[in-house]
Amino acid sequence: MRRCDSPPTSATWGARCGNSARRVLRGGTGTRGQSSRPVSTHHRVSHDILISRVAKRVGDRRVLKLIRSFLTAGVMENGLVGATDEGAPQGGPLSPLLSNLMLDDFDRELERRGLRFVRYADDSNVYVRSERAGQRVMVGLKAFLTGKLKLKVNEPKSAVARPHTRKFLGFTFSDRVQVKRRIAPKALARFKDRIRELTQRTRGISVDQLIGTLKRYLSGWRGYFGFCETPSVLRKLDEWVRRRLRCFLWKQWKLSRTRFRELIARGVSRDLAAQTVGSPHSVWRLSCSPALNIALSNRYFRSLGLPSVGPVG
Numbered sequence: 001m002r003r004c005d006s007p008p009t010s011a012t013w014g015a016r017c018g019n020s021a022r023r024v025l026r027g028g029t030g031t032r033g034q035s036s037r038p039v040s041t042h043h044r045v046s047h048d049i050l051i052s053r054v055a056k057r058v059g060d061r062r063v064l065k066l067i068r069s070f071l072t073a074g075v076m077e078n079g080l081v082g083a084t085d086e087g088a089p090q091g092g093p094l095s096p097l098l099s100n101l102m103l104d105d106f107d108r109e110l111e112r113r114g115l116r117f118v119r120y121a122d123d124s125n126v127y128v129r130s131e132r133a134g135q136r137v138m139v140g141l142k143a144f145l146t147g148k149l150k151l152k153v154n155e156p157k158s159a160v161a162r163p164h165t166r167k168f169l170g171f172t173f174s175d176r177v178q179v180k181r182r183i184a185p186k187a188l189a190r191f192k193d194r195i196r197e198l199t200q201r202t203r204g205i206s207v208d209q210l211i212g213t214l215k216r217y218l219s220g221w222r223g224y225f226g227f228c229e230t231p232s233v234l235r236k237l238d239e240w241v242r243r244r245l246r247c248f249l250w251k252q253w254k255l256s257r258t259r260f261r262e263l264i265a266r267g268v269s270r271d272l273a274a275q276t277v278g279s280p281h282s283v284w285r286l287s288c289s290p291a292l293n294i295a296l297s298n299r300y301f302r303s304l305g306l307p308s309v310g311p312v313g
Helices: 021-028 047-055 061-071 094-112 131-147 185-198 207-225 231-253 256-265 270-277 290-295 298-304
Strands: 034-037 075-077 080-082 116-120 123-128 159-161 171-173 181-183
Touching: 047 061, 047 094, 061 094, 094 116, 094 123, 094 131, 123 131, 131 159, 181 185, 185 207, 185 231, 207 231, 207 298, 231 256, 231 298, 256 270, 256 290, 270 290
Parallel strands: none
Antiparallel strands: 034 123, 034 159, 075 080, 116 123, 171 181
16 A cells, blocks of 8 residues: 655654654653744644645545545534534544644754654654753744644643653653653643542442453553653552552441451451541541551452552562
8 A cells, every 4th residue: 555644754753653652752751951842733724735735645536535525524513513614623543644744844844954853743842952942943933834834833832941841742751860751740630530530439339340440441541651761650659549449448348347347357456457447537548557458458459450550569
């Protein structure tokens, strides 16, 4: 099959076969100084310009007609279909390909200027040595995107800043001599919000059902964010998840006699079990108590099939 997409540059990996976000993050690791981040958006892209880019690589008029129909199919909002005179629909399989075709000129322009950059789909970082250089590059790139490509720049997401103060594909970078990939604070906050939602005691599900749901989510999350270079953060997340599960089970046991019986059955001494059941402390504080750590140990959760997001061992 003939390739319709243009050959990628040395710093472009977005939405191409065999190339994942991990490669672009490797390209960003090791950068210091200032980061100029122009983010273009395809909600305002000209259909004529986009089709002309496709026509340079596709000679079949039927394919071109089909792509234009895809672009002008319209969108449904509040039950009503609205016309789309500009922009590319997001979320479809064709959208990443059109994004790469549209931004190919942008990549070549960055290479022509001798700039260090990484791009994934329509999100890109350009690395320079100083804030002054970053401001100058930002002005030039905005002019190129809006003038030649007729694209609108997403101003709230575009900025000149140090790499460790910005997030990129869910990651950020440490501000040290040896630069490391870190999970962005917003990504960590979303992770905890999702775990809170899954482990809330009002869901009315069994422990096995809960572990099954967590297993799917944690495995997928680890598959992407496990690429970070800060294992201590992942270990702390594991500890936090287990505390949430201990809270879930403690609340599920409800009655004092049930809690006492469960603790005794799981190897806790009678004195310690009675002391824990009668404790005035909150559930969250009890989740790291000696009794619950014995009764609901790490080994117990592993036996249920709970995966770890951190390094094993």
